[in-house]
Every structure is written in structure tokens, then in C-alpha cells.
Amino acid sequence: MLHNNLGINEKGHLTLADIDTVELAEKYGTPLYLLDVDRVRANCRTYIEAMRKYFGGTSGPLLASKALSFKGIYRIAAEEGMRTDLVSPGELYTAAAAGFPLERAYFHGNNKTDADIELAIDSGVGYFIVDNLEELAKINGYAAEKKVRQRILLRLTPGIDPHTQEKISTGKVDSKFGSAIETGQAAEIVKAALDSENVILCGYHCHIGSQIFECTPFCDAADIMLAFSAQMRDRFGFEAETVNLGGGFGVRYVQGHPVIDYAENIRLIAEHIRARCAEFSLKMPEILMEPGRSIVADAGVTLYEVGSVKTITGYKSYVSVDGGMPDNPRYALYQSEYSALIANKANEAPNFVATIAGRCCESGDLIQEDVSLVRPERGDLLAVLVTGAYNYSMASNYNRLPRPPLVLLEKGEDRLGVRRETFEDLIALDL
Numbered sequence: 001m002l003h004n005n006l007g008i009n010e011k012g013h014l015t016l017a018d019i020d021t022v023e024l025a026e027k028y029g030t031p032l033y034l035l036d037v038d039r040v041r042a043n044c045r046t047y048i049e050a051m052r053k054y055f056g057g058t059s060g061p062l063l064a065s066k067a068l069s070f071k072g073i074y075r076i077a078a079e080e081g082m083r084t085d086l087v088s089p090g091e092l093y094t095a096a097a098a099g100f101p102l103e104r105a106y107f108h109g110n111n112k113t114d115a116d117i118e119l120a121i122d123s124g125v126g127y128f129i130v131d132n133l134e135e136l137a138k139i140n141g142y143a144a145e146k147k148v149r150q151r152i153l154l155r156l157t158p159g160i161d162p163h164t165q166e167k168i169s170t171g172k173v174d175s176k177f178g179s180a181i182e183t184g185q186a187a188e189i190v191k192a193a194l195d196s197e198n199v200i201l202c203g204y205h206c207h208i209g210s211q212i213f214e215c216t217p218f219c220d221a222a223d224i225m226l227a228f229s230a231q232m233r234d235r236f237g238f239e240a241e242t243v244n245l246g247g248g249f250g251v252r253y254v255q256g257h258p259v260i261d262y263a264e265n266i267r268l269i270a271e272h273i274r275a276r277c278a279e280f281s282l283k284m285p286e287i288l289m290e291p292g293r294s295i296v297a298d299a300g301v302t303l304y305e306v307g308s309v310k311t312i313t314g315y316k317s318y319v320s321v322d323g324g325m326p327d328n329p330r331y332a333l334y335q336s337e338y339s340a341l342i343a344n345k346a347n348e349a350p351n352f353v354a355t356i357a358g359r360c361c362e363s364g365d366l367i368q369e370d371v372s373l374v375r376p377e378r379g380d381l382l383a384v385l386v387t388g389a390y391n392y393s394m395a396s397n398y399n400r401l402p403r404p405p406l407v408l409l410e411k412g413e414d415r416l417g418v419r420r421e422t423f424e425d426l427i428a429l430d431l
């Protein structure tokens, strides 16, 4: 199996965290998101322990909320000692409602509104990751009004293209995010931050992209960030205490993807950063990372009931399921790869190639094309694997489909983390 939290039981059913997925579908209905909480916790610990061990000091990971945001995930993250990033007032509200300690939160976003800035300062968010000069001025002004000094990091674009998908790469100079080092705008915002009385500049942030399998792009980004830090020290006497390298480590969605040893990659990045710090005579800064996908993706499975199975003679076969792009828009958006199987026939050999289609009135509503499956029948259960990241968080109500519930699996027990949306929920805001 793709990940070791997946298995097949004596009934030939797919299991996640040793729990029978067919029984879960019977209990909660379909479509259904499952999340293996023990796996989420293990992934958090991998990052926390490796970052503490190899980077030292107070270095550690922030959960990237965008990958999965609901109250339960913030409780788990808080219990594990994670920090979190937040990119919207909605994520902030959810984290606060879950009791997440907001002094451990980092507020992101390339276009924080005045209202967002006020809310975040009023809520006691630990850090802002400041995108641009205008925003800096607003934060400084509001912090002065509230008589506080707000801690900040500056989001910089190091000009790295990690060669992943264009749409999910963000560290290039031509980007809507941050201030570019290459153009001199980064130095300008450092100067402005140092001159702003109601902010405390703690360091720098960058994020180069997503689904990155090697450590080289992170090392390249660190080189640029540390060289910049040394320059700013020489120019303004300011040395960064914190360098945040963003998120982006890849995840194995299909057999063809490599197995990544995150701890080993962190060790290699740390070795590289220490050498650079020595070269530039910099203190080893606190290093932060913002993993999203690599914390939650392999903890998730989505279950669907198979409906029509259609073969278009001379073309291809379609297996339609009772969900689709509203619960997983990633194939429609990015042609993302996924592994799928018939969960109630998990020990039978695939004998059929099909395109998995959703139920929306849209031909692009596909979950995956040309996958090998056991030939399914109406009523079978189709499982799509590794759906813990950017599925629930990107879900919509397109075609007025209610969003599926999210069931949490922990220590052999299952419980609802998010209940199923009802038709009443769908019209609740309609006047």
C-alpha cells in the first residue's frame, strides 16, 4: 500500500488506521472524508523533533492552515505543541474558537484588509508575516493606537523556482506574494520596519512552492535569505532572529512518487544552514517551516459510492461517484494525481481502466483519468487515497451539493470532526 496506515482486512476491505472503511461508509454515509488523527500527530512529531534536534533552539513547524482548517485540527495541533499559520480572518476565527493559543499563530496573506489587521491585533496574534509596505504602515498605525508592539516577520521573495507546478509555486520574483530581494524592495521594507516604532522585526519569511521532493530548493532559498540577512546586518545593524522557510515538502500520492524521509531532509537543510551561517558570521537563527500537505495529506481518505459505470465503445469507461469536484477540486484545477481503489474489493486485482467522474453538471468534473480498478458495480465503495490536504479546505457547494462530513479516527475509535451539511444548511443564508 501507498502508506502504512492503509491496509486490507480479512473481509477484503480497505482499512485506514486499522478501521474498516466499508463499515465507516455504512455508519456515516457517502461521500465521506476520513482523517487518521494518529497519523497527523505522528507527522507533527516528526517535524517538531527533527527541527528541534537539527536546527536547535526554539525552531519548529507551523501547521499551514490552508491545507486543512476546522476546529478539531487546531486542538490536535495545540496538543502536539505546533504553531500555526493563518491566512484569513476565517482561519483565525476557527483557531480561536478551538482554543488555539493565538500567541503561537502567524498571520499571513498578500492582501490583509484593515479589518483583518485590526482583528488579528485585537485577538493577540503572535506574529504578522508582513507582505508589503502599505500593510506595514497599517499594522504599525493600529498597533500604536492599541499601545502594543506587534512582532512581525517580513515575507520576501527569494527568486527561486522549485520546478513544481506553476500555479502552486510562489517564491519567484514575479509573484503576488511578498517583497522581492532582487529588486531592492525587500531592503526597503526592512528599513521601514526598523523605523516603525510599534512593530518588532524578528526576521524573514519565504515560501518557494509546494509538492517539492528534494531538499535542494530549500537550501537554495536559505542561501539567499541568509545572504540577505548578512547584508541587512551590515547595512542597518539588524540581524534576523528567525528565518521561516515556508512549507512545501512533497507527499506520495501515487506509487511513482518517492518516499520522503522528512527528518533526514531537515537534517540536511540544517547542516547546510549551519555552514552558511558560519560563512556569513551569522548566529544560527530560529528556523521555522510551514508544512501543510506533509502533515495532513497521508492521513486522509475519501469514500464515495459508485453509481453509473459506463463504457463508451471505442473510447473509454466512466465510473461515476456521488461526490466530485465540490469535495475534491484538485484534478479539475491542477490535474493532480491520486490513487483510487474499490474499498469493498480491495484484495482483488485491478482488471478495468476507467475515468472516475463526479456528479456535477460539468464535463471537467473528474477525480482521476485512466486508473486501474477492479471492475466496479453500482453500490460499490470507491476510495481515493491521500486526500487529507486541500480537499475539505477547498470544498465548495457547487451544484448545491452538501459538503461531506469529516470523520476522525483515533486509537481505534471513530468520531465526527465535522458533521455532514444538510439541505437546510445550504439554504440557511438565503433570504
Ligand code: LLP
Pocket (backbone or CB within 6 Å): 064, 066, 067, 085, 108, 168, 170, 207, 209, 210, 211, 246, 247, 248, 249, 290, 291, 292, 293, 294, 330, 389, 390
Ligand atoms: N506556507 C505558505 C506561505 C504557503 O503559501 C503554503 C502553500 C504553505 C505554507 C503550505 O504548503 P504545503 O506544505 O502544503 O505544500 N491548493 C494547492 C496548494 C496551494 C499551496 C499554496 N501555499 C493544492 O491543492 O495543491
